[in-house]
Amino acid sequence: MTSTTYEPPAPETDLRRRGIRLGDVLFKGIAIVAALAATVLLGLIAWKILQLARPAIQDFGLSFIWTDAWNPVTNDYGALAFVYGTAVTSIIALVLATPLSVAIALFLTEIAPRKVAAPIATMVELLAAIPSVVLGLWGILVFGPWVRDYLEPWLQDVLGFLPMFSGTPSQAGILPAALVLTIMIIPITSAICRELFIRVPQELMDGSLALGSTRWEAIRGVLLTYAAPGIAAAVLLGLGRAFGEAIAVNQTIGNANIIPTSWFEPGNSLGSKIAAEYAGATSVEQASSILYLAAILMVISLTTNVIAQVIVVRFERARRAV
Amino acid sequence: MKRVLALGVLVVAAVATAAFAAQTQTASARPSAGSLVGTGATFPFPLISKWIPAVDEALGIRITYTPTGSGTGIAQITARTVDFGGSDAPLSPDQLTACKGCVVIPWALAGLSMPYNIPGLNGRLRLDGTTLANIYLGTITNWNSPFIKRLNPNLNLPDLRITPVYRSDGSGSTYAFTGYLSEISPQWKSKVGQNTTVNFPTGTGARGSSGVAGVVKSTAGAITYVDAAYSITNKFQFALLKNRAGGFATPGVRGVTRALCDLPARVTSLSQLKIVDPPRKCGRLAYPLSTFTYVIVPTSSGDKAADLRRFVYWAVTQGQKFGPPLFFVPLPKQVQGFAYREIKKIQS
Numbered sequence: 001m002t003s004t005t006y007e008p009p010a011p012e013t014d015l016r017r018r019g020i021r022l023g024d025v026l027f028k029g030i031a032i033v034a035a036l037a038a039t040v041l042l043g044l045i046a047w048k049i050l051q052l053a054r055p056a057i058q059d060f061g062l063s064f065i066w067t068d069a070w071n072p073v074t075n076d077y078g079a080l081a082f083v084y085g086t087a088v089t090s091i092i093a094l095v096l097a098t099p100l101s102v103a104i105a106l107f108l109t110e111i112a113p114r115k116v117a118a119p120i121a122t123m124v125e126l127l128a129a130i131p132s133v134v135l136g137l138w139g140i141l142v143f144g145p146w147v148r149d150y151l152e153p154w155l156q157d158v159l160g161f162l163p164m165f166s167g168t169p170s171q172a173g174i175l176p177a178a179l180v181l182t183i184m185i186i187p188i189t190s191a192i193c194r195e196l197f198i199r200v201p202q203e204l205m206d207g208s209l210a211l212g213s214t215r216w217e218a219i220r221g222v223l224l225t226y227a228a229p230g231i232a233a234a235v236l237l238g239l240g241r242a243f244g245e246a247i248a249v250n251q252t253i254g255n256a257n258i259i260p261t262s263w264f265e266p267g268n269s270l271g272s273k274i275a276a277e278y279a280g281a282t283s284v285e286q287a288s289s290i291l292y293l294a295a296i297l298m299v300i301s302l303t304t305n306v307i308a309q310v311i312v313v314r315f316e317r318a319r320r321a322v
Numbered sequence: 323m324k325r326v327l328a329l330g331v332l333v334v335a336a337v338a339t340a341a342f343a344a345q346t347q348t349a350s351a352r353p354s355a356g357s358l359v360g361t362g363a364t365f366p367f368p369l370i371s372k373w374i375p376a377v378d379e380a381l382g383i384r385i386t387y388t389p390t391g392s393g394t395g396i397a398q399i400t401a402r403t404v405d406f407g408g409s410d411a412p413l414s415p416d417q418l419t420a421c422k423g424c425v426v427i428p429w430a431l432a433g434l435s436m437p438y439n440i441p442g443l444n445g446r447l448r449l450d451g452t453t454l455a456n457i458y459l460g461t462i463t464n465w466n467s468p469f470i471k472r473l474n475p476n477l478n479l480p481d482l483r484i485t486p487v488y489r490s491d492g493s494g495s496t497y498a499f500t501g502y503l504s505e506i507s508p509q510w511k512s513k514v515g516q517n518t519t520v521n522f523p524t525g526t527g528a529r530g531s532s533g534v535a536g537v538v539k540s541t542a543g544a545i546t547y548v549d550a551a552y553s554i555t556n557k558f559q560f561a562l563l564k565n566r567a568g569g570f571a572t573p574g575v576r577g578v579t580r581a582l583c584d585l586p587a588r589v590t591s592l593s594q595l596k597i598v599d600p601p602r603k604c605g606r607l608a609y610p611l612s613t614f615t616y617v618i619v620p621t622s623s624g625d626k627a628a629d630l631r632r633f634v635y636w637a638v639t640q641g642q643k644f645g646p647p648l649f650f651v652p653l654p655k656q657v658q659g660f661a662y663r664e665i666k667k668i669q670s
Contacts, residue, residue: 073515140533145540168483171541172526255490255527266526276529280393280492282518283416287397 049298053291055284064292070257070273072282077289079296081259085174085267086297089249090242092178092263097185098235102224104186105193110219121194128187136251139180144171144252147179152264167262172254175263180252181245185238192234196227229315236308244301246271270297357384358629362395362408364530365494365549366430366615370408372644377636383629392518393492399424399618405626406634407618410494411518412592423621425664426592429637431651433573433612434498437558438545439538440465440480448473450564451506451599451610457545458486458503459510460524465543473564487537487546490527492518498613499547502598547611550574551649566599569606577609578651589660592616612651619668627670634665 050057056064060077067078104124108117152169159165170176200223208218224231246269254266255276270293281287367389374385390398392409399407400421412426436454438447453469456462462469465482489496497518504511514520526544528534534546535556545561550573553560562570571577581597583604589595599610617637623630638661642652653661 069521071515071521072519073517073521140528140536141540170485170526172528172537250490250529251533255529256525257521268527276490276527277492277519280391280518282393282396282411282414282492286519 093181455507486525
């Protein structure tokens with residue numbers, strides 16, 4: 001009889017095997033649920049914002065985006081001043097932060113001795129850990145007055161013939177907000193750039209140096225060229241951060257619903273306007289217009305991030321092909 | 323090992339789920355009778371903070387109040403997520419309809435002060451409503467303007483740009499201030515108007531009383547509006563405002579009380595509670611810029627009705643005596659009378 005010779009497996013092994021399977025299944029399940037939840041959440045948030053913004057979208061249509069108006073008394077709204085403020089502050093921040101970030105990353109990977117580089121890298125990254133509200137407070141109390149008393153008068157002396165450096169220096173305005181944003185995005189872009197530069201194959205650098213190029217020529221010709229798409233992606237990620245920042249900008253931009261010609265004058269950004277006004281919105285028109293601003297901001301930020309990711313993917317593919 | 327880990331994860335997950343379920347259950351149940359939850363205006367918060375322990379002691383009702391801003395107060399009471407809402411602005415007809423049976427009861431009164439930062443000024447600045455409107459419209463831009471000099475013949479007003487500072491968040495202070503300017507200046511009324519947020523044609527915005535005060539503190543030439551208590555407790559220099567009798571008044575308890583002289587003997591509607599720019603007969607001490615702040619309660623409040631009636635009644639009677647040290651002015655008799663009649667409408 002075969003049945004008498006059959007040995008059932010020991011109960012522990014069976015349990016153990018099943019336990020492993022249970023763990024696998026559980027892990028797989030959690031991973032799927034988490035991934036799905038993130039996707040669904042993004043969709044739900046976008047849908048809810050559009051739904052709440054609907055009254056304003058219906059009232060004002062797409063022309064809302066290029067209309068310069070914000071009057072809660074007459075319920076007349078438009079986003080232009082805030083789109084302008086967001087774009088100008090973020091672009092100034094970008095233009096200032098990109099060379100600085102690349103320089104920091106070059107210093108840390110190519111120039112500084114390792115013993116010096118590690119603590120400095122940590123410090124730069126810690127800059128990103130300062131809560132934006134704290135940075136904004138510093139902007140109000142310390143940085144803004146400094147900009148008003150020293151930086152802006154100096155800019156006016158040197159470049160006063162340009163319209164953006166005309167007017168009266170002020171502690172709250174486009175320029176102070178842009179500078180605070182610069183401080184906020186430098187850690188992000190410089191950390192990514194550093195990562196990129198480390199990953200540049202040493203052989204390429206060595207080869208370039210062996211062929212007689214100077215260190216700067218090797219950096220310019222090999223390192224920067226090799227990392228260029230990555231730098232572009234890093235810059236876009238920094239830009240996404242700058243677009244979306246609400247509180248620190250709110251504290252330093254001056255909150256005026258106008259399109260200032262001078263960078264010293266107060267203006268406003270999308271994020272800052274939403275943060276300041278949503279909680280106190282008194283009418284459906286006002287609340288839905290603020291959510292329309294939120295929808296615009298969301299589209300801008302998502303687009304920037306998607307472009308950055310596309311560049312990263314292409315970069316990775318090109319690198320793997322090498 | 324892995325099995326132990328998996329089991330551990332399961333147990334933790336189960337416990338967490340159970341705890342979460344239990345918590346949502348208690349959270350979803352309305353707080354038990356004897357406790358009331360409110361949110362809204364920040365303006366009356368110092369006074370409400372004093373009321374909370376006193377109400378607990380006197381009536382055994384536990385009050386929770388979160389100062390979030392008048393707009394939030396209105397939105398949350400309309401959605402019935404709280405038992406009462408606080409607002410410095412009375413509900414507009416549209417908002418009143420949306421709130422589906424709400425009563426709006428005045429429960430505190432205080433003056434707004436105009437703090438300024440003019441370094442080296444040899445005395446107290448005096449302003450009037452027209453000048454203030456022109457400063458905030460951007461037509462008066464320097465402290466040595468003849469319009470300001472005329473009001474302050476003895477002051478060494480400097481050649482300094484004026485920076486008008488306003489609240490960037492929706493605020494009852496802005497509602498009261500723009501109401502005052504609309505009352506005085508037809509130009510302000512047509513160009514800007516009155517609301518909790520308006521489109522200020524010039525100046526710098528900052529968040530909250532502390533935000534505007536911070537900008538004024540660090541900016542030479544700045545002026546702003548905050549509740550009198552804030553200016554006094556933070557030792558800000560604030561302007562004297564000219565009233566119709568020609569006097570220059572301060573936003574103290576006496577100045578605001580005098581401004582009430584024109585209230586009707588029997589108040590029957592909120593529109594009669596206009597106290598900005600009081601008439602000449604109120605005298606030279608009457609301060610022209612003050613505001614009531616309101617509590618909004620649904621007329622059908624279920625099992626909360628009795629507690630709400632007791633709490634609001636206590637607030638407009640006993641509660642008023644906590645006001646003066648905080649520069650809140652006790653409600654006058656006529657307004658208390660109006661409040662009693664409104665409180666009676668709160669039913670289960």
